[in-house]
Structure formats: structure tokens, C-alpha cells
Amino acid sequence: MNLSFLRLHPRLITWVLTLAFGTVAMSVSCGDAKTWQQIDWLDVVGEGGITLMAMVWLFFILASRPLGQVTNLLTIGLSCFMVTCLLDVMDEVMHYDQAHAWLYWVESLPAPVGMILMTIGLYYWHQEQLTLKSLMHKREADFRQHQMLDPITRLYRADYLRELLGQMEQLAPPYCIAMVDIQNFGHINQTHGLKAGDELLRSVADTIVLNLRQTDIACRYAGDRFVLLLNQTKDSEARVLLEHLRNAINHQAFKPDQSLTGIHLDVRWKIRQANDHLHGAAMLPSLQEALDNTSTNVAVGL
Amino acid sequence: MWLWASDMANHWLERDSKLPDLPLAQAMLNLAQARGLNLHKWLRGSGLFPEDFGHKSISPEQLLLLIERLYKLLPGQDHSFVLGHQLAQHGFTLGKFALSSCPSQPLVYTQLQQYQGQWHGYFEDAIGCGAMWPVVLEIHLTAILAYAKLNSGQRLKIALACRHDRPRHIQDYEHYLGLQLQFQQPLDQVRFINADAIGFEQLFVSDSAHQQAKSGLLAWLQQQLEQQSDLRLEQLAHQLEISPATLKRKLKQHGSAYSKLQDKVNGRRAIQLLQQGCLTNELLAQQLGFADIANFRRAFKRWLGDTPQMFRAKYSAE
Numbered sequence: 001m002n003l004s005f006l007r008l009h010p011r012l013i014t015w016v017l018t019l020a021f022g023t024v025a026m027s028v029s030c031g032d033a034k035t036w037q038q039i040d041w042l043d044v045v046g047e048g049g050i051t052l053m054a055m056v057w058l059f060f061i062l063a064s065r066p067l068g069q070v071t072n073l074l075t076i077g078l079s080c081f082m083v084t085c086l087l088d089v090m091d092e093v094m095h096y097d098q099a100h101a102w103l104y105w106v107e108s109l110p111a112p113v114g115m116i117l118m119t120i121g122l123y124y125w126h127q128e129q130l131t132l133k134s135l136m137h138k139r140e141a142d143f144r145q146h147q148m149l150d151p152i153t154r155l156y157r158a159d160y161l162r163e164l165l166g167q168m169e170q171l172a173p174p175y176c177i178a179m180v181d182i183q184n185f186g187h188i189n190q191t192h193g194l195k196a197g198d199e200l201l202r203s204v205a206d207t208i209v210l211n212l213r214q215t216d217i218a219c220r221y222a223g224d225r226f227v228l229l230l231n232q233t234k235d236s237e238a239r240v241l242l243e244h245l246r247n248a249i250n251h252q253a254f255k256p257d258q259s260l261t262g263i264h265l266d267v268r269w270k271i272r273q274a275n276d277h278l279h280g281a282a283m284l285p286s287l288q289e290a291l292d293n294t295s296t297n298v299a300v301g302l
Numbered sequence: 303m304w305l306w307a308s309d310m311a312n313h314w315l316e317r318d319s320k321l322p323d324l325p326l327a328q329a330m331l332n333l334a335q336a337r338g339l340n341l342h343k344w345l346r347g348s349g350l351f352p353e354d355f356g357h358k359s360i361s362p363e364q365l366l367l368l369i370e371r372l373y374k375l376l377p378g379q380d381h382s383f384v385l386g387h388q389l390a391q392h393g394f395t396l397g398k399f400a401l402s403s404c405p406s407q408p409l410v411y412t413q414l415q416q417y418q419g420q421w422h423g424y425f426e427d428a429i430g431c432g433a434m435w436p437v438v439l440e441i442h443l444t445a446i447l448a449y450a451k452l453n454s455g456q457r458l459k460i461a462l463a464c465r466h467d468r469p470r471h472i473q474d475y476e477h478y479l480g481l482q483l484q485f486q487q488p489l490d491q492v493r494f495i496n497a498d499a500i501g502f503e504q505l506f507v508s509d510s511a512h513q514q515a516k517s518g519l520l521a522w523l524q525q526q527l528e529q530q531s532d533l534r535l536e537q538l539a540h541q542l543e544i545s546p547a548t549l550k551r552k553l554k555q556h557g558s559a560y561s562k563l564q565d566k567v568n569g570r571r572a573i574q575l576l577q578q579g580c581l582t583n584e585l586l587a588q589q590l591g592f593a594d595i596a597n598f599r600r601a602f603k604r605w606l607g608d609t610p611q612m613f614r615a616k617y618s619a620e
Contacts, residue, residue, distance in 0.1 A: 151378055186387065195335075216606070292481075
């Protein structure tokens with residue numbers, strides 16, 4: 001588990017811990033412990049469990065979110081909820097006298113405040129997700145499956161694409177699939193090293209995304225091959241798009257390492273428009289084959 | 303190419319044999335470093351440290367553990383293919399030894415055969431790879447194809463049949479190994495389609511050095527059984543100069559058993575004869591040294607799980 005986000009939140013962590021220990025300390029100092037016979041253990045287990053879960057949720061919020069308003073609201077809101085739960089557990093084991101009876105009714109106060117704060121936090125979180133979604137444009141369709149993201153290019157992998165194509169088979173709109181292959185990538189990997197090769201793949205992925213239209217989606221297929229799903233597109237239109245993309249890549253000097261000598265790349269591409277005979281994921285092997293067959297002609301001069 | 307001249311009697315390697323200079327280990331280190339993997343985490347439990355690479359000997363057992371942990375810790379499913387390319391690109395001791403079980407590639411036992419004018423390769427676990435075998439096979443095959451491409455400038459086309467199920471990352475198979483793929487087959491087997499055009503024999507076959515190389519224990523035993531299929535466990539143990547009980551124990555350590563190896567060798571021989579066009583059961587039985595057809599049918603079923611008839615019906619598409 002990667003806990004690097006936790007290091008960003010020393011203040012919030014202090015806040016949560018102070019609140020938790022403060023609550024317990026206050027309850028202990030104000031009341032007397034019940035005898036073993038007086039304690040209803042079923043209640044202790046039930047309410048203790050809720051408290052524990054609230055703490056686990058707090059942990060996950062702090063471990064998975066960057067600094068910011070949404071994180072603050074969710075953390076403070078949930079920690080107020082936690083205080084109520086804690087007081088609930090404490091009054092199962094503590095008995096308060098007349099002077100401290102106010103603790104009984106105070107215990108229900110933090111929860112509603114916390115719920116309101118969390119609701120506001122969730123509203124902002126919703127808006128944040130919409131904003132992030134627009135950043136994922138051309139990289140993601142209407143479903144999210146983070147396990148299918150390629151760690152190198154940060155595009156989705158082939159299995160995501162296959163799932164997506166499975167859905168489109170039912171819709172059957174006119175669409176094209178293009179496969180793009182970086183030329184001599186093996187040679188670059190060999191001369192510049194694996195790390196530079198990975199860096200280069202990431203840059204090419206970014207260039208591809210930059211040159212797509214709003215409705216297109218790019219995926220990393222295998223090795224140095226990318227697949228583009230071009231929605232509502234005819235073969236002739238796709239050709240224009242791919243030529244633009246190839247031009248863009250040709251004119252870029254990629255700098256995978258720190259040096260200023262850029263690497264110039266060329267790509268090859270193949271396009272298929274879906275039809276009654278060939279559509280969906282079945283188009284992928286045929287595109288691979290088309291690219292393989294041209295590579296035997298080209299690669300002799302390598 | 304070095305040899306263990308001191309103990310030429312030991313022609314085999316075991317899981318815990320120490321091997322200096324394992325290119326696959328070096329390739330994994332390169333990949334782990336390039337992808338920013340925490341090396342200490344990766345090496346945990348292997349008894350190795352980052353500075354050991356290139357200096358300290360590594361055993362096949364450690365190598366397998368490193369592969370397993372690499373897959374566990376590094377996101378992605380195509381590491382085997384990247385590693386195969388690395389092996390070929392860096393001119394590691396693969397080259398002409400790619401298809402033999404040389405010390406640098408101690409995990410795979412390869413048998414090459416030429417019939418009907420084509421080269422065929424059969425791949426077997428040489429040391430007890432267990433669940434890692436599909437990954438090891440991927441590395442091995444990718445290295446062979448990448449090596450051929452580097453040295454001939456052309457793609458070596460293969461038709462691949464393997465025992466394991468169709469993988470989820472089929473696109474990597476298609477990209478690195480080609481489109482002629484079959485899964486859930488009785489053997490791990492490759493037909494080299496354009497061997498002549500790329501100078502296959504020169505690249506992979508015409509080198510005698512590999513004969514001196516050591517094989518993994520399972521590979522070595524299979525070689526003996528191929529030469530003389532009725533060798534008994536006691537005789538094999540005698541050849542290895544160990545007691546039958548020790549051999550049994552060693553086989554168990556390597557995830558195998560004498561009867562398993564014998565079934566494997568016989569089954570492979572039967573399939574090869576079938577593929578070479580040996581069609582009637584009588585002929586097949588005769589070739590494999592069976593006088594009685596009923597006995598042969600029973601034995602065949604034990605080796606391959608199907609009777610000869612069922613087997614033909616199932617794989618006749620090949």
C-alpha cells in the first residue's frame with residue numbers, strides 16, 4: 001500500500017487524533033467507570049464497531065486525497081461523526097453524575113454538524129470528479145476501471161478497449177479502429193535504454209491524445225502499438241486524422257533523457273472501418289496482421 | 303563459454319545449483335530499475351542484494367522467485383516480452399544457445415526436430431518452474447524471435463501451440479509472437495514457418511558448443527529417457543551416481559516424478575509420430591515398441607489423457 005498521501009496531512013491527522021483522545025479523556029475525567037455487571041457488552045461491540053469503521057474511513061480519505069477543500073470538509077465532517085460515536089461507546093462504560101449530565105446530550109450534537117460538513121464536501125467532490133473527467137477526455141469512455149490503466153503511458157490497456165468494443169457491438173454506430181506502430185522502437189530501446197523507451201512511449205501517448213478529437217479514445221495495445229477508437233467516423237475521415245497525427249509525431253523531437261538531442265520518430269498506421277462482417281474486437285488481430293505484413297517490407301533497411 | 307571441467311560427471315543442474323552470470327537476472331534488474339521498483343522489496347526473501355548482480359552466483363530457484371516477485375510487485379502483464387527482448391538485444395549468451403538448455407538459460411529444455419521440410423521446436427520445463435512456466439516460455443520464445451529479427455532483419459514467423467489457457471493479455475502474444483496461436487494443446491510446441499528465409503539453421507542449430515552445456519535435472523533425465531525409453535528409475539539413479547531414494551526425493555523437489563517424466567517423453571514421441579504422418583494405431587504402436595494394441599491404447603490414454611482416436615479427432619485441425 002502506498003501511503004505517500006498521508007505525509008501531506010500532518011494538520012488533519014493531528015486534528016483527528018486530538019479530537020479522538022480529547023473526547024476519551026473528557027469522558028474519563030467527568031465520569032466514573034461502570035462495574036462489569038452494568039456494562040451491556042452487545043452495545044459496546046456494536047457502537048465500538050461503528051467508531052472503528054469511521055476511523056478506517058478517515059484513514060482512507062487521508063491516505064488517498066491530496067490537500068484541498070474537499071479533503072478538509074470530508075475529514076472534519078467525518079471526525080465530528082466519529083466524536084459522537086466515541087461518546088456513545090464511552091457512556092456504555094462510564095457513568096456520569098448530575099453535574100456532568102450535559103455529556104449525555106452533547107454526544108448527539110457533533111454528528112449532525114459532521115453530516116452537514118460531509119454533504120457539502122461530497123457536493124464539491126462531485127464537481128471535482130466532473131473536472132477530472134474532462135482531463136481524462138480521449139483517454140476514457142463512460143466507464144472507469146483503474147486496474148486496466150497502463151502504468152507507463154497512463155492510457156487504458158487492450159482489455160479496456162475490448163470491453164468497450166463489446167458494448168459498441170450492440171450500438172453499432174459507424175466507427176473506425178486505427179492501429180499505430182512506432183517504427184524502430186526496438187532500436188531506440190536498445191540504444192537509449194529501457195527507461196528512455198518508457199519515457200518515449202509516454203510522450204507519444206501524450207502526442208496522440210493531443211491530436212485526437214473529443215469523441216476519440218486512445219489505448220495502449222501491446223509493446224509500441226497504440227489503438228485509436230474513432231467514433232462516428234468513416235474510413236476516409238480517419239485517414240485524414242491519422243495523417244495529421246503522423247505529421248505531428250514526425251515534427252516532434254522527443255527527449256526521453258536529459259539531453260537536448262531529440263529523437264525523431266516515424267509511425268505506421270492501419271485503419272479498418274467496422275462493417276457487418278468485421279466489427280468489434282475481431283478487428284484487432286486483422287489490424288495487427290496488416291501492420292506485421294508491412295513491417296517485413298520496411299524493416300529490411302533497419 | 304565456460305565449463306565445469308572439474309566435474310564433468312555432473313552434466314545436470316538442480317534447482318539450487320549456483321550459476322554465475324545469469325543474463326535473465328541481469329535483464330530483470332534492468333527492468334526493475336527502469337520502472338522504479340523498490341529493489342530491496344523485490345529481492346526480499348531471495349537472499350540476494352542489488353550489488354550481488356554480476357558478482358554473486360544465482361540459482362534457478364532464486365531466478366524463479368525473482369520472476370514471481372517481479373510480476374507481483376510491478377504493475378503490467380507484459381514483462382516477459384520486454385525481458386525476452388532485453389535478452390536478445392544485449393547480446394547476452396543467448397544467441398546460438400537459445401534453443402539448447404545452456405547454463406545461462408537453465409529453465410527451458412528445448413528439442414529441435416526437422417521433418418516434412420520444416421523445423422519444429424518442443425519446449426519443456428527443465429528445472430521445475432511450476433506456475434511460472436507460461437511466463438518462462440513467453441520470455442524464451444520472445445528472446446528467440448527477437449534474436450532472429452536482430453540478426454536477419456526479418457521477422458521469424460512461427461505457429462505456436464501451448465498447453466496453457468488463452469491468456470487475457472492475448473494482444474502481447476499477437477504482437478510479439480505472431481497471430482498463429484493455439485492454446486490448451488497437448489504440448490508446448492513451435493513450428494518455424496519461414497526458417498529457410500531467415501537462416502534459421504545458421505542462427506540456432508549449427509553450433510556444437512551447446513552439447514557441452516549443462517541441462518536442468520528434468521531436461522537431463524528426459525534426454526536419457528528419449529535415448530532409451532525403458533530406462534528404470536534405478537538405472538537413472540545409477541547413471542547419476544546417487545541412490546534411487548535420493549533421485550526420488552530430488553524429482554519431488556523439482557515438482558516431478560519418474561513416471562511423470564516417462565509419460566511426458568512417451569506422449570511427446572507419440573504426438574511427434576502422429577504429426578509426422580504416422581497414422582494407423584498399428585504403426586504407432588509398433589514404432590513405440592508395443593506388441594499389443596490394447597496395451598498401447600491404455601498407455602496412450604495415460605500419457606495424454608485421451609485414446610488415440612479421441613486425440614486425433616480433437617487436434618486434427620492442426
